[in-house]
Amino acid sequence: MTDPTQPFAFQTPGAVTVEWGGAARMGDLLARRFDARRLLIVTDRFLHESGLLDPIIRSLAEQGFAATVFDDVVADPPEDVVESCVRLGRDRGCDMVMGLGGGSSMDIAKLVAALLDTDQPLRDLYGIDRVQGGRLPLVQVPTTAGTGSEVTHITILTTGSTTKMGIVARQLFADLVLLDAQLTVGLPAAQTAATGIDAMVHAIEAYTGRHHKNPLSDLFAREALRLLAGNLITACKDGGNRPAREAMLLGANLAGQAFANSPVAAVHALAYPLGGHFHLPHGLTNALMLGPVLRMNMTRAAPLYAELADIVMGPTDGDIQHRAAAFVAFIEDLMDRSGAPRRLRDVDVPHDSLPMLARDAMLQTRLLVNNPVEVDEATALRLYREAF
Template identity: 65%
Template sequence: MTSFTFETTPALINAWGAAGELGSLLAGRFSARTALIVTFASFVRSGRLDPILASLHDAGFETQVFDRVVADPPEALVMEAVDLARQSGTNIVLGVGGGSSLDTAKLVAVLAGSRQPIGEIYGIGKVRGARLPLVLVPTTAGTGSEVTAISIVTTGESTKMGVVAPQLYPDLAVLDAELTVGLPKVHTAAGGIDAMVHAIEAYTTRHKKNPLSDLLAVEALRILAANLATVCHDGADRRAREAVLYGSTLAGQAFANAPVGAVHALAYPLGGHFHISHGLSNALMLVPVLRFNASAAAPLYAELGEAIGAATSGDIAERAAAFIRTIETIIESAGAPRRLGDVGVPRKALPMLAADAMKQTRLLGNNPVDVDERDALRLYEEAF
């Protein structure tokens, strides 16, 4: 058997309505009682933080709320949250929100009790020392941040940097799909497709492909493919919301240990230059990259096809083509925008995007097929 390493968040609680019982869930697991909740403003305004705060107070926690997280959190915002944690004597950090809130919470837990400047921790394995206790409660289904050791920060006008370190796995992730009800349709679709990309890219990665990630990726893809259209058409469907959140967590566990490739590499410049969300950027690039990768990944695509109900007759190439067609149908039925031209990207920007994508060397190295700048331009043109 090939040797491999697999890491994940040590505890998951998956229960509809669990957020309203967070206090009792945490009181037995942690001795810390001074909590900082890292979240986003509209969540607080909508009143959805209230039951969470009430349950924490009932269980003896003191709480501070940092509610200024925005999409693609800038470094200065992360440091504001770190300062609040330091001033308020925080000894446990709770992230409640989408990937942006969870990623911010991770860095707060790492930096609040540390002297390491944030500029020193970008990259892989640069975080020194222990962090504060950390609990993550996703309100979107897509990034899988609750089970990854990654945090993505916006560091310049159009650049994002990642912190990758084992300290970023939280102690506990609480999956309460009720919190994802009310997520707008376009974000539901984009997040679900992002999670499918995590599963597909983990399964086909050139580095660190491993049997546990494979298991998780196949199951994630099966669940996501079966439920995405339903959740996009009826956001209040409890079973579909639960399924998609669970599927996105499984996909997160898969790609945390078998890293993503060219779809993500080509998606990042779209977010950086045109503020297209992470999920939507991935949704836009997925099909062109699948077609491009088929030259090497066809046998794996043929295997994945079985999980999503694609035709299983014919040779490998035919089955891989059926897989890609099925993915395309799922994306269409989710109703997310399909073309770069539909989301405000001008054709003349494509060469600049292709040049920028080449900087994602870490991700490109995981892709089953090498991608040079000419290939990247062709892929953006296909997505246009």
Template identity: 75%
Template sequence: MQAPFSFDGPAALLVAWGGAARLGALMAAWFSQRNLLIVTDRFLHEAGLLEPAKTSLATEGFVVTVFDAVVADPPEAVLLQAVEQARAQGCDIVLGLGGGSSMDIAKLVAVLLHNDQPLKDMYGIGNIRGHRAPLVQVPTTAGTGSEVTNITILTTGEKTKMGIVAPQLYADRVLLDGALTLGLPPVQTAATGIDAMVHAIEAFTSRHRKNPLSDLFAKEALRLMAAHLVTACTDGSSRPAREAMLLGAALAGKAFSNSPVAAVHALAYPLGGHFHLPHGLTNALMLGPVLRFNMKAAAPLYAELADVVGAPGSGGVTDRAGAFVAFMEDLMDRSGAPRRLRDCGVPEESLPLLAHDAMLQTRLLVNNPVEVTEADALTLYREAF
């Protein structure tokens, strides 16, 4: 018998190669507001990636302000700076254009634009009050799934991250334009792609809120990305690979925003906080050890995923689960992503501190199919080292 469940997401999603070049016409049809803040990072801005969209928007009468000070693992100060600029310019609509950090900041700018609720009161699940300004998300990487999720992660201290989860963070519209990902370097393509696969795997094996719809999205996301990740890394100009990865990342985002992620993310966050490693890379580094650790509870689910990704071999549940883990390890090796903590500048003496900090991620650890103690976390970091 099916337990009650809900499934939420952004209001609308458009998949259109080259869609950013006609973003003005699209947004003019979607919204009446015309004073737009684009939230992005300096690299994308200076590289000219915004120009087709800006030209299209200006043609349709949008007044465009660009906030390009977003950095990886953005601190609260960056968000507040963006809100101040948006208010000063009288912005009434927000567009996140970039990677996960830019889209995360865009979500909260849209909330805070006309909202005097203190940011500190928003952390946690369901704590945002009131409404937000219209919000559009356009990703330039195929990884975080932030464009379709109701989650924002901010750096709240020198080394710590905290999440805000609320329905107001879902976008009104999402544009998936695979052409925007053509310039993504191979290592970043690999790390963000594996990040998205982690989202799908953890959504499919989550102990809480796993449901038939999240399973469908997770499986299709994995199928697409398993088939196209290596091509996207080795032939970055492949339109089919880029489109498949971008769609797969969005589907995985829809899955994990409804069936939440777990220990891979819990162990990844301290690596980002202490060593400023990209979020996608930290997930990739921790995936193998956590998959093996979770095998005792998740083997039947891993066996299902082995068939989804086309892992070779046959046999019973244990054999197929092992085949899935081996497939993922081999895929990560072939993608070219760094595979060991030691290769990313993480010193061995930091592992106990990382294990301690991972235990603070209770929002995530509760979803893991197997309980994780601090001793377990240390063992997992040592395995990844």
């Protein structure tokens, strides 16, 4: 249990609006809050060409907004995507930014909003609290229920052929987040599973983190996990189920707020090299590594796992170790039933790459320091082998 008498800080976006179909009246939502009218929408080509943006842009135009669309965002975005987006925003005189899509689009949007308001070069922003000045008004609209990027102050970029670096700064928190679960209805079952498990990882790692865990992050993490665990299978099997979709999107958002304040740990540290080397989706790589890390962390996190067992399973009998083991078994069974791939071999990760992955995971010191159990290179290799 977190000690409520210890000092802590909790940061979150300016406002969160939850409304089914809210994206179709985006113009009204923004006109009541912002004076800016030259909006840069940051998204990916698939969403743009799908027509998803059309009613949004019509609604914006009705309220006097001029929208410029940047749709070159890709998964694991490299630095040149940021730079291209900034150039377009400057050329069009944009005075406001909206991220619309998955985590990559929202990550780019928050960083572009800062870069359009500063002369700092991108290379100077990597690390923690290195962004100077402010940013343009920023709105985030997720179309997947997983990353929580809409409510975090973190952007992850691909900086080399296989490496990633993070930018963490208070300026990256959005002014407004719109949660419109109607935008997630077309999400395929496999992506629903991977992003949903990603969000559960955020909640679990925030709740068991070694540093910055606090009463508010705990509150958000517990409710996030309750919503996510209770609705993941329904959302995967019945993608049009409105209550399940709304619960998943809200759960992912709450998990994002939890880990923005109590950072993630070893699951993410081991997932990043998998994404960097094999271009696997971030949610999927977290799902692949969650089971082994949960089992390893049992030695220190069992009391917290026992508390989470009561959240996802109802009041459970037995001592702490029994309830903690039941929680881990529940989460693994949930992942099995979701249909997400469960082994590294299932996604074509070669066995001889595991030592390389373990070495690369050691570079994620920002994350590993938060894990309940210390992870060295030998431990990382053992975890990859267990996941294989």
